[in-house]
Amino acid sequence: MPNRKAITFNEHCKITLNEFDSKSLKIFTLDHGKEFADYVYLESNLKVNVYFADPYSSWKRGTNENTNRLIREFFPKKFDFSTITQKEVDIVEGYLNNRLRKCLGSPPFRSI
Template identity: 50%
Template sequence: HVKKRIEFGHWELDTVVSSRGKSKGCLATFAEMKTRFYIAIKMKDRSKDSMMKAIEQLVKALPKKAFKSFTSNKGKEFACYESVENQLEINFYFADPYSAWQRGTNENSNGLLREYYPKKTDLSSIDDNKLIEVIYELNTRPRKCLEFNSPFEAFLYELNNYE
């Protein structure tokens, strides 16, 4: 049911990082699979503590019913998975190594984000308000796969109608 995007509340997680050798700034990215709703949260570094803070920030901002599971790659920043499962009571899964296609929603959304912040961008210096504007633009863009609704509209529909 997760792969088929039938059920609301399953999220793919990833990080978008600054170029090697530059600042350690990065973004935690979250994509809800059914609605394609996408969120990026600035992190000071790619540590498990920074990722846990970003996940907690996301979970506090949305209703509990919006979270059934998280799926990520096996990056070191996701070593916080036990805390997510135990403290936040959200199931946490890992995609197979070198299988980005298993988290395609997030990978595609990260690609769209890179149109605004190319690989050479120092992500630690991006403006918070500008990041919010970019995420808003991505979430209000109609999608054919959503019958030309936007991810934002689909997400709100699910929040209002999902039991």
């Protein structure tokens, strides 16, 4: 994104989410960055529920933060997603969705 303005973020979300099935995304969990100031737009126009993490409590978003880290192993920050196919995204998604995770009730691979 060229800036961290709420209107810019919302426009990027609108463009990006229009490419997906509307049933795919139901919830946004955000922090308190200024780009999220107009979260009501997301709720009303994109039909998603928006929740905010408590400030200075990143541990409450542990699974989310861990998942972001796992995604970054495949797609580093500033990665240009226009350079890959949906099939490539689906492969990574399948890998991550089928990965055993202790926090989700499954032991990590090393303990199996």
